[in-house]
Amino acid sequence: MKKIWILVCILLLTSVISYADVNGPYRDGMIEGYVKKVLENQIQIEEYDGTVHLLNLDRKVKFQIDGKTVGLHDFKTGMEVYGELRGRRLKYLESYSTENLGYIPLGGKVRSGIVKKIDRDQIMIKTLIGKEETYFTSPATICLKKGENVLLSTLYEGDRVKLYFDEVDATMISRMSIEGNSILIKDLYRGKLARADQLEDEIVLDQIEVFRNGRWNENKNSIAIPFSSDLPLYVGGQKIPYKNLKYYRGKTVYMAMKDFFGTDKIEKMVVKSQYERTYSNKIERINWYSDTFELANHKNISFSEGTMVIKNGRLVDKESILPESDAFIVADGRGNNLYADVINVYNEDLNNSNIGQNYIYAGRLSRIFENAVYLKDFYLLDRNDWESFRTRDEDDEKELFYDNDTVIFDVENKKYISPKEFFAGDYAVDEDTDDDERIRNNHLKDWYGYIYTDGDRISSIMVQKDLDSLRRQRVTNGVVEKTEDDSLVGWTVYLRDTKDYSYRHDKWMAKNTTTRMNLSKAMIVRNGKIIEPYELQPGNRLYIVRDDFYGKVVVVK
Structure with a gap:
């Protein structure tokens, strides 16, 4: 009898330990452990402490293995998993297929997300589950866009990327794939909300206007657009559940639209709360403590995560707004109590970020060697304006380099020329000499060029006989x-x-x-x-x- 009581106590104690916090994952919104069983529309997961949960699936659940989208039945018993929960429903589950997590095939680890910040070789992304992660690039990082090798300098904040790594714990990116033009904001719409259909995830809008050439222009009388309930929805800076959208019927809404395989898709939507005011002005200062900025006209406007910020044609986080930015702003409120619903930044530079080192030169081709060009009395485009550099002697001339991959176009003869033809041609001559009869008799002079460089390397050059004003x-x-x-x-x-x-x-x-x-x-x-x-x-x-x-x-x- 005594043995029986001891056995019962052990079983009770084991039960308490194994199921001590059965509601923990539902409070935390996450679950980690092992797959116990995969059913038709359910999955059983055992936490590390032994607690077993039978989870139903969210309507828009996402599954990933090794960073690739998969189905429920691709998960096998014993796999170690990490999941995100919405209430008591599973909304996201990921795992790795490799048995030894210290080794994976080259490019086997994958991360997807939106580029939030670029700082030279550091790239911060926001993942699909909203987590911010920082990774690094190197000269060996391969960058692809639409299947074509491109420079890392083509990357923008707001781009959607897929990052590949050669080790599970690696932070150095081996390969990066940048999404094509589908990431771009096609149009900015303004309209009246006529109907919100939660069952069909569709909204109907009246009195549609599109923002073109600095003003709102009438576009369509009425349109029906699919809208995902997973997208955040804001009113006056406050986040609201999608199910409440139907109560804002008749309200003005602002929408950032994308072209999704030929169909309009809403990427972000903001509902106007009070009264609209618009500004086209410079953002002079930003107070990050109070999330407000001051315009050049001394108007103060607040902003938040709910503000629709468009920069370089992409939706970006509020942290991408910089002092001295020129922008079109749609403000919401009354009197001096204003909130920014939309900030459309005008600024566009030659380089997308501080990764880029592209320059544009214009100047006289003084000397040409087999792999180098020297510019005399040249100009450099700096802060969107030409800056002049006068040269008194050869030591002041700007040396630039070219190679077999440099593209050279002769405007006068309307043809591309090879580097050998460029070197052998009369694009640079010694104008000041009296000894060369050929130069004197043919009235040869130095040509001029518009030059696009990556650092001091010439990527492309267009040469012509005279310099423009x-x-x-x-x-x-x-x-x-x-x-x-x-x-x-x-x-x-x-x-x-x-x-x-x-x-x-x-x-x-x-x-x-x-x-x-x-x-x-x-x-x-x-x-x-x-x-x-x-x-x-x-x-x-x-x-x-x-x-x-x-x-x-x-x-x-």
Whole structure:
């Protein structure tokens, strides 16, 4: 009898230990342990302390193994797993298939997320479950976009990326895949909420307007758009559940729209709370303690995670707003109590971040060697304006390097030339000599070039006989509407949402009309290579140096 009581006590104690905190995962919103059993629409997980849970699946549950999307039945008994819960339902579950977690195949560890911050070789991403993680790049990191090798400098804050690692505990990225143009914000809409259908995850909007060329323009009378209940929804800076959206019928809403395989998709939506005021101004100062910023007109506006921030055509976190940013702001409130529903940042630079070291030069080709070019009396585009560098002797000249991968275009003869032809040609001659009869008789002179570089390496160069008047040139950014081969002037591009940089005002000035620009003698650069005008696509974002109607240097962003 005594043995029986001892056995009962042991069983009771074991039971208490194993199931001591059966509600722990539901309070914490997470569960870790091992797969016990996989059923039709349920999964049984044993926690590390032995507690067993039979979990139902959330309607939009996501499964991943080795960073790849899988199905429920790909999980096998005994697999070590990590899961996220919504109440008592499983909304996310991940695992690794390798038995030895200290070793994985090259590129076997994968992380996906949105780039939140770039600081030279450090990249912070926000993962699918909202966790912030920091990783590092190296010269050996491979960067791919649309299956093409690109420079790391093409990366933007707000880009969606997939990172690959060669070890489970590694923080050094071996390969990075950047999502294509589907990440870009296609349009900014404003409309009246007519209906919110929670069953179909669809909303109907009336009186639709689209933000184009610095103002709201009527677009459609009514549209029905799918809306995911997983996306955050904000009213006056306060996050609200999607099920409450139906109570805001008749309210004005702002929507950031993306093109998802030819279909409009809402990426973020904000509901107007009180009264709208708009500003196109410079953000002078930011107080991160109180989450407010001050405009150049001394107007103070608050912001939060609910503020829709658009920068470089991408949705970004509020931390991406910088002092001295020029922006279009939609404020919500009354009197001096204003809250920013939308911040659309105008600023666009030649480099997307401090990873990039791209420069644009213009100058006289003084000397050309087999792998180097020296510029005399040259100009450098700095802060969207040409800065002059006069050279008194050869020691003052700027040395740049070229190689077999450098693209060289001769504007006068309208043809690409090889590095050997560039070196052997008469693009740089000794103008001051009286000894060379050929130079004197043929009136040869140094040519000039527009040069796009990566550091001191020439990626692309366009050479011509005379230098343009750089004083007349301005820097513009905009989005391609269309390109056409005009029968009178040749290839021409039409741009929307264009902004000219004003050196006098030190700000980007938004234009309220479509801008038409000729590309017949422009150097168009994409990923460091010169492309033809017909290769530009609607939606491409351009950084342009132009002489009024004529484009000179066009960089596809």
